[in-house]
Amino acid sequence: MSFAFKAPPNRSALPRRLALGAGLSLWASLTLAPALAQSPSYPSRPIVMVVPQAAGGTNDIVGRLVSQKLGELLGSAGVVVENRPGAGGNIGTQSVAKAPKDGYTLLMTISSSQAINPALYKNVGFDPVKDFRPISLIGAVPNVLLVNPNFQARTVGELLALAKAKPGQLPYASAGNGTLNHLLGEMLNSMAGVDLQHVPYKGVAPAMNDVLGGQLPMLFASLPSSLANIRAGKLRALAVSGPTRSPVLPEVPTLGETVPGYSGTLWIGLFAPAGVPQEVLTRLQDGMSRALLSKDLRDKLEQQGVELAGTPDKAAGPEALATLLQDDLGKWAQIVKSSGASVD
Template identity: 75%
Template structure:
C-alpha cells in the first residue's frame, strides 16, 4: 500500500517539528512496512543550503517521493568542498535509504584536488540519475572596459598577468574554468581565491575585482538587474535562459565546462531498491512540472522526457569528467591536503 501524500522536510525542520512551506505531509501509518520505501529516504546534499545543488535537490526530492510514495528528508552536509557529505553517504548503510544528490565539482574534481578525499567516486557509488547541467557564466563588473569575449581576450593578451578573476577557492570549479580559459586561449588571467562563493561574488559586485565565473542560477538575478555583465556561458552551446549571451566555445573552440547534478546511491544497495529509485527518477524526469521548474532555474536537463540519460551513460560521463578535470587540476597546480 502506497502513501497517498508525501513530505519533503529538512533535518532542521524535522528536529524542530516544522515542515517546509511547500511540502505535503505524509499521513501517519499510511505507508506499508514491507515494500521499499517503507520509511523516509535521507537525501544528502554535500553543499550548504541555498546553493544550486540544494535548490535542484529539493525540487527533485519532492517529485521523486511523489512517484515512489513515502517521504524524504533533505539533509545538508557541507564541508571540505563536498567531501564530508559524500564520505557520509559512502559509509552509510547500503539499504537505499541514504542517497547523494551531488555535483560534478565534488564527484569528479575533488578526487584529483584532494590528496585524501575519503571516497572513491566510482567504486563507492551507484548512479541513479543524471538530472542536468548548469552552465557557469563569465561575469564582469559593469565598469570593466571589455564588453565582449574578443575584447576581453585582446585586453588580457595586451596586459598579461594583470587582469584578475575571483573564485570560491583553490580548485573550485570557478577557479578551474578560469585556468582552462587561460590554457585554451593563451592568456594569463590572475586567480584570486576567496573562502566561498559569496565573498567572491560580493567583491565583484562591489567592483573590487572585475571578473568571476558564477553559476547561472545563483547569478541570474544580478545579470537581469544589470549589476553584472554576462560575457559568455561555459556550456558548449548558448543557454535558453540567456539566449543573447554567447558560449565561450564560439570564441575558444572546444571550451566546455558545466556543473552537472546527479543522484547516486552507495555501492551495494539491493537491486530491488536501486531499480525502484532508477524507475522513480525516470518518471520524475519525464514530469512536465519538474522539467519546467528546473529549466526556470537555468538547468539544462539531461536527455529528453521520453529518453532520459541511462545510469550506464551517467557512469561513463563521470569517468570521462574525472579524467578531464584531473588533467586541468594537474596543470593548474591546485592541491588541497
C-alpha cells in the same frame, strides 16, 4: 517467460507430488516470513538527500526541486535536503559513502566534486566509482563568465585585451580551490594566453557577493546560481562555458566563439551508497525516471538553466551517469595536471 504445458501426471504419482509441494510451501513460508517481517515497504520514513555544497548554489537549487517531486512519487514521508558542505564537497560525499546501505541516505552531487576532486586531493576520502551506485543523470549546467556592471570590458575580446595589457593584475573569484569555476579560469588562462589571478572563496555565494559589491571584477558561476542577478542587471554575462549558447540566455555568446575549443560544463547526478539492496536501488531509479519525465519538474529545472539529459519521453538512466563519470574522471585529471592545481 513461456511455459510448456504437459499432460497431467498419472493418478498414482499425484498424492506424492502434492505432499512434496505442501512440504515445500511450508518450508518457504517458514523461511521467508522472518525476511518479510524485517523488510518493511520502502520507503517507510523520510529519505535524506545530501548536498555536499552550501545552500544557494546550483546543486542546492536542483536538489530541492528534485527532492520535492521524488518524495511525491515515492509516497514516502518526503525527501529532505541536507547541506553538508566543506573540502570542495568531500565532507558530504564521504558521509554518504559511509552511510547505512538502506536507501535512506542519497547523494545529489556535481561533476566538480565527483569527477575533479579525486585528481585534486591527495586523499579524497572516497572512491567515486566503487563507493557509489548511480541512480540518475539529471542534466548539465553551463557556467557563466560574469563581471560587475561597472567593469570596463563588455565582451570576452575586450576582457582578454585588458588582461594581456595588465598581466597578473585582473583577479577572478571562485567557490574554492579546485572547483569547476576555478579550473574554468585556469583553462581560459591556458587557452587564451592570459594571466587572470585566482581568488578562492568558501562557496559561490560569498564569491558572488564580492563581485556584486565591486571588490572583485569577475567570476565564473553556474547559470542557476547567477540567473536572477543577470536578469536584474546586477551582473553582466560575458559568455557561457558550454559548447552551445544557452536557451535561457540566447543572446550571450559561448567562450568558444572567442577562444576556439573552449568548453566546460557542470553535470548533476544522484547516487546511492554502494551496497544498497537492488530492489531499493531499482525503486529509486524508477522514481527518478518518472520525476524527470514530469512536465512540472522539467519546466522548473529548465527555467533555472539546467540542460536536461535524455528526452521528454525517456530520462537518462544510471548507465548514462556511470559513463559520464568515467569519461570525466579521465578528462579532468588531465586538466588538473596541466593547470598544476592541487589541494592538500
